[in-house]
Amino acid sequence: MCLSIPARVDKIEDNIAICTVGKSSYNTSLELIPNENVQVGDYVLIHTGFAIQKLDTEEANNILSTFEEFKELNEEMDREEQKHNTRII
Amino acid sequence: MKYIDEYRNKDIVAYFANQIKNISTKPIRLMEVCGGHTMSIQKFGLPFLLPDTVELVSGPGCPVCVTSREYIDRAVAYSRVEDVIITTYGDLIRVPGSSSTLEKEKASGADIRIVYSILDAMLIAKENKNNRVVFLGIGFETTAPSSAAGILKASTAALNNFFVYSAHKVMPPAMETLIDEGIQIDGYVGPGHVSTITGKGIYENIPAKFNMGVVISGFEPVDLMQSIFMLVKQFETNDPKVEIQYSRVVKPEGNVVAQQMLEEIFEFRDDWWRGLGILKNSGLQIRSKYEKYDAEKMVSVEVEETIEPKGCICGLILRGEKKPKDCGLFGKICTPSDPVGACMVSSEGSCHAYYLYNR
Numbered sequence A: 001m002c003l004s005i006p007a008r009v010d011k012i013e014d015n016i017a018i019c020t021v022g023k024s025s026y027n028t029s030l031e032l033i034p035n036e037n038v039q040v041g042d043y044v045l046i047h048t049g050f051a052i053q054k055l056d057t058e059e060a061n062n063i064l065s066t067f068e069e070f071k072e073l074n075e076e077m078d079r080e081e082q083k084h085n086t087r088i089i
Numbered sequence B: 001m002k003y004i005d006e007y008r009n010k011d012i013v014a015y016f017a018n019q020i021k022n023i024s025t026k027p028i029r030l031m032e033v034c035g036g037h038t039m040s041i042q043k044f045g046l047p048f049l050l051p052d053t054v055e056l057v058s059g060p061g062c063p064v065c066v067t068s069r070e071y072i073d074r075a076v077a078y079s080r081v082e083d084v085i086i087t088t089y090g091d092l093i094r095v096p097g098s099s100s101t102l103e104k105e106k107a108s109g110a111d112i113r114i115v116y117s118i119l120d121a122m123l124i125a126k127e128n129k130n131n132r133v134v135f136l137g138i139g140f141e142t143t144a145p146s147s148a149a150g151i152l153k154a155s156t157a158a159l160n161n162f163f164v165y166s167a168h169k170v171m172p173p174a175m176e177t178l179i180d181e182g183i184q185i186d187g188y189v190g191p192g193h194v195s196t197i198t199g200k201g202i203y204e205n206i207p208a209k210f211n212m213g214v215v216i217s218g219f220e221p222v223d224l225m226q227s228i229f230m231l232v233k234q235f236e237t238n239d240p241k242v243e244i245q246y247s248r249v250v251k252p253e254g255n256v257v258a259q260q261m262l263e264e265i266f267e268f269r270d271d272w273w274r275g276l277g278i279l280k281n282s283g284l285q286i287r288s289k290y291e292k293y294d295a296e297k298m299v300s301v302e303v304e305e306t307i308e309p310k311g312c313i314c315g316l317i318l319r320g321e322k323k324p325k326d327c328g329l330f331g332k333i334c335t336p337s338d339p340v341g342a343c344m345v346s347s348e349g350s351c352h353a354y355y356l357y358n359r
């Protein structure tokens, strides 16, 4: 119950966003984020039927892009895992 | 954009594991306040990636777990009233009360319906005008705004057969009380979704007063590892502060609209927490202006006397003093299919998370 999930907004009708998470779709009230100007294609965090925040795509990409350089390491670990047939992480 | 996949990226997790190893020189004990964190930490086996110097303990941030038996007993009592329909989040239904659970009451005929949102509960009220519909409002600052929004809507729509039974709680008093009472920790992994609503201001007291840091964290392995890294770094450089790791969601000021809605509907009251007892101004009760929607005021019932379960140390676990494995009932008498205490029922409860991932 306390979990919140990020979901993509597919459609907006009145103050309700229709969002997809995996294969399910949810009706999500936008009344707790009236000033966020949510558009189709945005990601929102859903909690008990309400969007409680719009996700900041730029921020999300920022932290991840820092780690591009570790791609190689990742591939190496994949090879290690395959070689030993065990999960490292 | 694949949020989830990338935040589970193993090279980033490994990178932080390494960084933590590199900078950690002295023992540090960190508490993850939020039950969602506990679940993630156990599920992804993060403790095994950390050096011996870093210990994680879980805290009181599972709303179902800290809710009193008295609350369940009263909810059970409501469910036995002829014209009452109980609407509740699924987590609560199996939590043992003194002599029954909502699940048992449902099996013996009570009208108890699991809803995903308070909006669904209100729909049930609209469709069943001859019944009184009681919604069980539990949860912290993350969940309370949806209850507030619901009550506001009910009042605009003059929905007169809809009532909220509030056990909503706020996090900061619990976090401060734990330290006040001498629980040995060196920093908090701060609750990400509570902070989405509140912002970081509610924790500013903690570094100043207790000389320890708070890092507001997301829920994926990368988030948690980075947050732990940030806390270890603060600790090693003796620079405790409130930081936001989960910046893709949490704004420093939080969700102001939701805060205003909380303020409009609720006021603070002293409230009881499992493991912590009564904490000043830690609970949210419905203001008298909206008492028409307050189940405690409007739906009267007789409630049986509360009896606590023998042998359950859920309270000590919520204080970070014991781990689930220290409980004699863990995994033997108490299991997710036959839980003794609330910590085993909720998927965010420590006992449940340990049972699934770290037995």
Ligand code: SF4
Pocket (backbone or CB within 6 Å): B311, B312, B313, B314, B317, B324, B327, B328, B329, B330, B331, B334, B335, B339, B340, B341, B342, B343, B344, B345, B351
């Ligand atoms: S294992 Fe069960 S009985 Fe033991 S502390 Fe956890 S919930 Fe309570």
